[in-house]
Amino acid sequence: MMRSKFLSLLIRAPSVCRSMSTATKLTTIDVNDKTGIATLTLNRSPINALNVELLQDLNESIKEIEDNKSRGLILTSSNDKVFSAGLDLNEMYRPDKDRARLLWIKLQDVWLALYSCDLPTAAAINGYAPAGGCLLATVCEYRVMLPKCRIGFNETQLGIVPPIFCMFNFLNVLPRRVAERSLSQGQMFTTEQALQIGLVDDVVSSKGEALDKCTKFIDTFAKVNPLARSLAKQQFRAADLQRFQTERAKDLESFLAFINHPQMQEGLGIYLNSLKKKQQLNAV
């Protein structure tokens, strides 16, 4: 098992594969022939809210990209305003018990797949990225964002405790003090603020430019031995991954207990309604 992983890393070469897409089309994969880099696009209309199916699709696509020995993975969205609106609140409001359990397990799987991904990963954040959207962006090793967007973990603003993997992501990206404050205050940052604190690495004016920047980032590894690169990344992340595995089951039970709490349900109902009301107001 270990040997085949080593071999696959040693013989990794630019992919000749053109494009792969998952059957459901909630995500699409395009592999650039020249660079061998795979672009994984979130494609769940209207706002890439992460439901069970999208998370399942994402997991399959990440695996497909790894198995096809792409040189890197770029995560982006087909929506030109929203990268991802985070977890689908409809999965948590008056939840179906089995689906809610599955939702969290799939979210944990996606986080794990990206956090421990052998490939270099980058996020072209071409729109809003609250909560779960921020999770997907910050689990990557590099981020570039478009102007006039917002990103952050707003969970505490909604009365939700951010799970430990949000903390791991932020501690990888931000100084500890900034990470703790922004997570505990549920801060949402404008693109400009995100750049200033280092939450994103660069700001560009179009999605095309964002994809180019991500490609350039992945290209910085071109002359580095892929096995050495991958193992160095795993070494940095090993303690987080170990803690995640230890707490995974407890984290799932905490989530289920949390969303099934009557006060949480009431809050979720009000919040969902306010999001819908916003649209009604816009239409007036």
Ligand SMILES: CCCCCCCC/C=C\C=C\CC(=O)SCCNC(=O)CCNC(=O)[C@H](O)C(C)(C)COP(=O)(O)OP(=O)(O)OC[C@H]1O[C@@H](n2cnc3c(N)ncnc32)[C@H](O)[C@@H]1OP(=O)(O)O
């Ligand atoms: C100690 C350990 C304890 C562990 C406990 C763990 C507990 C953790 C529990 C939960 C964790 C949750 C993490 C999350 O990800 S929660 C989701 C947070 N997301 C948000 O708050 C985003 C809210 N949405 C927005 O801000 C905007 O919609 C935006 C993404 C900026 C897009 O704006 P716009 O383009 O203007 O689109 P609309 O606002 O008009 O939205 C279009 C329709 O989509 C509906 N909507 C929006 N967001 C969501 C969502 N996240 N889920 C489901 N539906 C959503 C919105 O109501 C509109 O619907 P409709 O067309 O019917 O009016």
